[in-house]
Amino acid sequence: xxxxxxxxxxxxxxxxxxxxxxxxxxxxxxxxxxxxxxxxxxxxxxxxxxxxxxxxxxxxxxxxxxxxxxxxxxxxxxxxxxxxxxxxxxxxxxxxxxxxxxxxxxxxxxxxxxxxxxxxxxxxxxxxxxxxxxxxxxxxxxxxxxxxxxxxxxxxxxxxxxxxxxxxxxxxxxxxxxxxxxxxxxxxxxxxxxxxxxxxxxxxxxxxxxxxxxxxxxxxxxxxxxxxxxxxxxxxxxxx
Amino acid sequence: xxxxxxxxxxxxxxxxxxxxxxxxxxxxxxxxxxxxxxxxxxxxxxxxxxxxxxxxxxxxxxxxxxxxxxxxxxxxxxxxxxxxxxxxxxxxxxxxxxxxxxxxxxxxxxxxxxxxxxxxxxxxxxxxxxxxxxxxxxxxxxxxxxxxxxxxxxxxxxxxxxxxxxxxxxxxxxxxxxxxxxxxxxxxxxxxxxxxxxxxxxxxxxxxxxxxxxxxxxx
Numbered sequence: 001x002x003x004x005x006x007x008x009x010x011x012x013x014x015x016x017x018x019x020x021x022x023x024x025x026x027x028x029x030x031x032x033x034x035x036x037x038x039x040x041x042x043x044x045x046x047x048x049x050x051x052x053x054x055x056x057x058x059x060x061x062x063x064x065x066x067x068x069x070x071x072x073x074x075x076x077x078x079x080x081x082x083x084x085x086x087x088x089x090x091x092x093x094x095x096x097x098x099x100x101x102x103x104x105x106x107x108x109x110x111x112x113x114x115x116x117x118x119x120x121x122x123x124x125x126x127x128x129x130x131x132x133x134x135x136x137x138x139x140x141x142x143x144x145x146x147x148x149x150x151x152x153x154x155x156x157x158x159x160x161x162x163x164x165x166x167x168x169x170x171x172x173x174x175x176x177x178x179x180x181x182x183x184x185x186x187x188x189x190x191x192x193x194x195x196x197x198x199x200x201x202x203x204x205x206x207x208x209x210x211x212x213x214x215x216x217x218x219x220x221x222x223x224x225x226x227x228x229x230x231x232x233x234x235x236x237x238x239x240x
Numbered sequence: 241x242x243x244x245x246x247x248x249x250x251x252x253x254x255x256x257x258x259x260x261x262x263x264x265x266x267x268x269x270x271x272x273x274x275x276x277x278x279x280x281x282x283x284x285x286x287x288x289x290x291x292x293x294x295x296x297x298x299x300x301x302x303x304x305x306x307x308x309x310x311x312x313x314x315x316x317x318x319x320x321x322x323x324x325x326x327x328x329x330x331x332x333x334x335x336x337x338x339x340x341x342x343x344x345x346x347x348x349x350x351x352x353x354x355x356x357x358x359x360x361x362x363x364x365x366x367x368x369x370x371x372x373x374x375x376x377x378x379x380x381x382x383x384x385x386x387x388x389x390x391x392x393x394x395x396x397x398x399x400x401x402x403x404x405x406x407x408x409x410x411x412x413x414x415x416x417x418x419x420x421x422x423x424x425x426x427x428x429x430x431x432x433x434x435x436x437x438x439x440x441x442x443x444x445x446x447x448x449x450x451x452x453x454x455x456x457x458x459x
Contacts, residue, residue, distance in 0.1 A: 050359050050362065073365050073367055074365070076363055077364075077365035080364075081360075083360060085356055089357065089360070089361075091379055100375075101361075101364035101365060105365040106365075149364070150363075150364070153364055
């Protein structure tokens with residue numbers, strides 16, 4: 001589904017990604033961990049081109065992202081993204097947030113979009129919040145609406161950029177539950193997160209990044225249970 | 241003091257005030273359209289459009305409105321060779337001037353919207369234009385109401401400058417009355433009060449709009 005080869009990314013003189021190569025198979029759930037500033041969010045944002053890679057190749061669903069003929073908007077329609085700070089549209093209700101892109105981008109008929117949106121709200125457990133504006137929702141509820149909004153485009157891949165880091169502890173569970181369901185349904189997911197419980201339970205693979213490089217990858221058991229690299233051990237000892 | 245000469249001339253003073261309001265509404269209305277598009281050019285990723293927008297804004301904010309009025313009414317006809325119409329020239333000069341200020345108001349409003357809004361829109365497959373239209377601008381509009389109100393008040397006062405090209409708005413009406421009555425104090429204090437009534441009405445209206453927007457919060 002996603003192939004990344006020799007990816008480099010610099011912001012000015014700061015080199016954030018230093019030659020990252022990896023791939024994500026269909027229906028795979030990959031959890032990316034690492035200290036802050038290690039480049040994991042940047043890697044995620046390169047996959048839907050919110051950041052332009054300095055060099056290297058990225059292919060999403062067999063479409064090369066740096067090809068001049070590539071219609072980025074088409075690629076992004078297939079790649080949903082969930083942000084740390086939700087980024088819901090504050091001037092739209094929960095339902096309005098979910099229905100906007102399918103109507104404006106996919107040009108799907110209104111009745112169809114609304115029916116699908118209500119099903120999605122039900123799926124994330126917020127049927128009663130359809131007409132509520134984001135500022136009246138808790139952080140956990142907002143993030144669940146944001147997940148529903150991304151799913152409304154029926155993407156083939158979902159990217160999660162620290163989806164629970166901005167949440168109060170008691171709300172983390174409800175968001176992770178929605179993500180677990182999604183994983184079980186066979187969604188291809190790349191998740192930047194420090195939720196070890198989530199990684200162990202639904203992650204097929206864990207990637208540990210540090211200083212712009214992939215240091216170690218493997219199944220959650222391998223990476224958490226018997227990390228091979230010194231830096232992985234040092235990082236895990238701090239967060240576990 | 242001879243206030244009776246004012247009483248007699250209230251109808252023509254009000255007529256002048258009406259033209260002042262017309263000029264202001266037109267200038268800010270057209271200026272808003274110019275300003276919206278100029279601001280989008282100003283923040284575009286294309287260097288040339290950014291340069292053109294910045295040049296326009298710098299020129300019309302950095303030179304006196306009076307010079308701009310003269311340039312459009314007297315200067316351009318010399319080059320292009322048409323008979324200048326005071327009304328069209330006046331509205332054009334005020335609108336173009338106002339557009340430059342409003343462009344900066346829009347730019348500030350657009351740039352005050354969290355960049356996560358654009359990222360979320362783009363990540364959903366929306367084009368830059370769709371994101372602007374459906375997500376960024378609706379939020380920015382609410383934030384620019386107060387500065388747009390200030391621009392309206394400033395333009396109402398600045399519109400007095402088109403009196404130099406014979407437009408019978410409030411200022412020129414006053415000057416004409418002084419010419420025939422030789423009572424500058426009574427006339428100009430009346431003119432000033434009429435301006436004050438208009439600017440105060442606008443600021444009340446803006447305050448009301450702001451309250452309405454705030455009770456609706458960000459929606």
